[in-house]
Amino acid sequence: MKPRHKRAAIIAGGLAALSLAAYFVLNAFESNLVFFYTPTQVSNGEAPQGRTFRIGGMVKEGSVVRDNLTVRFVVTDTAKEMEVRYTGILPDLFREGKGVVAQGKIGEDKVFTATEVLAKHDENYMPPEAQHAVDQAQKAAKSLK
Known part of the structure; x- marks a missing residue:
């Protein structure tokens, strides 16, 4: 075989090995990716079925049952509202x-079964995507009235 x-x-x-490694990294990243949705987005069917995702909003007054x-x-x-267990x-x-x-x-019962619950650490702080989603839901609710 010639040196060329x-x-x-x-x-x-080397390119084949690099491509294979990139495929495995991207596949692992995609399978561990968790998206954030609001109750309105979930009720509109935007949330993935059968996959893990995050739902965020405010805990409704008087709704906690232990x-x-x-x-x-x-x-x-x-x-909109979403029941969480x-x-x-x-x-x-x-x-x-x-x-x-x-x-x-x-x-199957349309109840969100949580594996992890995170509470907001400061009453004045809300993640930008959560604040944007709540603002959008309030605008939509006002436009329906």
Whole structure:
């Protein structure tokens, strides 16, 4: 084999290995990607079915029902509501009327089963995407009235 052919074979092999590595990295990244949705987006069917995603909004006043370690509550973006079920210990900052983000899946019963619940750490702070989603839901609700 000529040196020129050896070089071409090494370059082709290196490109194939690099392409394969890039494929595996991108595939792992895509499978671990979790998107954020509001109750309005979930009710409109924008959330993925059978995949993990995050739902965020405010915990509706008077909606928290505790049964040992299982907690049921309603997350609202002021336009739509979504019932959430979580089994585990809630964060200390979890309160009715405060912001929350829950990660999980929607079950067959249309209840969001959370595997993780995150409470907002400051009453004045809301992630930009959550604030934008709540603002959009409020605008949509006003336009329907």
